[in-house]
Amino acid sequence: MDYRTLGTETRDGITTVTVTRPEARNALSRRTLTELLHVVGGATGPLILTGAPGPAFVAGADIREMARMTPEEGEEFGRLGQAVTSLLESVRVPVIACVDGYAFGGGCELALACDFVYATEKSVFGQPEVTLGLIPGFGGCVRLQQQVGPARARELIYSGRRVDAAEAQRIGLVNELFPDRDAMLTAARHTLTAIGRNSPSAVSLCKATINAARGQDVRTGLLAELAAFRQAFTTPDRHEGTAAFLAKREPAFSRHWEV
Incomplete structure (x- = not known):
């Protein structure tokens, strides 16, 4: 444009x-x-x-x-x-x-x-x-x-x-x-x-969860958080982040901001 x-x-x-x-x-x-x-x-x-x-x-x-x-x-x-x-x-x-x-x-x-x-x-x-x-x-x-x-x-x-x-x-x-x-x-x-420097997919999920939970009661907010928590386990960044922690090295996260 x-x-x-x-x-x-x-x-x-x-x-x-x-x-x-x-x-x-x-x-x-x-x-x-x-x-x-x-x-x-x-x-x-x-x-x-x-x-x-x-x-x-x-x-x-x-x-x-x-x-x-x-x-x-x-x-x-x-x-x-x-x-x-x-x-x-x-x-x-x-x-x-x-x-x-x-x-x-x-x-x-x-x-x-x-x-x-x-x-x-x-x-x-x-x-x-x-x-x-x-x-x-x-x-x-x-x-x-x-x-x-x-x-x-x-x-x-x-x-x-x-x-x-x-x-x-x-x-x-x-x-x-x-x-x-x-x-x-x-x-x-x-x-x-x-x-x-952090996981782009994790940051994106955090942003979406905070937005979804805003104005909701605690139970509804926790359900939104739990769904995003589960989704985080499906991402390559979760595998890389946990592996890097266990190997005592810096993680090499993807640079993609889509989950």
């Missing part, structure tokens, strides 16, 4: 995907969402998701586009946004959101859909859709409460209040804070490199 609003760079098996619409503070247009679907759907290794340098990670959905939409077009736009965030959540590979600047609306929803979030100290998060007469439509009403709890999510969504980086970390939106963009991206690469 001809990426007009994204930049991609793959190095040492890690792909950095950069939303690049500086004229719109990296806002999510139909085109950008379609390109994200394509690049994430084709991922064969770990991903870093970030925005082009500037004031925003992703300032939100493209308001100029939304202002002209009919209800039917709005529904289709929401469906496209939800497809992207659902794919980020379910794709087999680990995904780190690297937030540097504003992550409002759709930008916050993108970050919530990733496995975890690194951010610079200048970053600001929020779901301000109610100030536009809208609601979060790319998964914010669902994932924010899973991340910070229903009461906190209601307060943030109803008020549209902005949350600075320190508060975002305190309430569980952000894993780690960094002084600047370079330090953040370097740390993300180090983390994904460390993850990449």
Whole structure:
């Protein structure tokens, strides 16, 4: 696909995907969402998701586009946004959101859909859709409460209040804070490199199990875990990992992220 609003760079098996619409503070247009679907759907290794340098990670959905939409077009736009965030959540590979600047609306929803979030100290998060007469439509009403709890999510969504980086970390939106963009991206690469030394099939199964168990009662969650545990015994990585342990050597896992 001809990426007009994204930049991609793959190095040492890690792909950095950069939303690049500086004229719109990296806002999510139909085109950008379609390109994200394509690049994430084709991922064969770990991903870093970030925005082009500037004031925003992703300032939100493209308001100029939304202002002209009919209800039917709005529904289709929401469906496209939800497809992207659902794919980020379910794709087999680990995904780190690297937030540097504003992550409002759709930008916050993108970050919530990733496995975890690194951010610079200048970053600001929020779901301000109610100030536009809208609601979060790319998964914010669902994932924010899973991340910070229903009461906190209601307060943030109803008020549209902005949350600075320190508060975002305190309430569980952000894993780690960094002084600047370079330090953040370097740390993300180090983390994904460390993850990449492990069994890709096992990491993929862990991700799928955590997603399947989220919001479920303990019994249902344990059943999902048990099914994935059994599946792990069918993989070449299980044979290699246990054999390497017993032989006191480093495992030579496959580099395939499909189970």
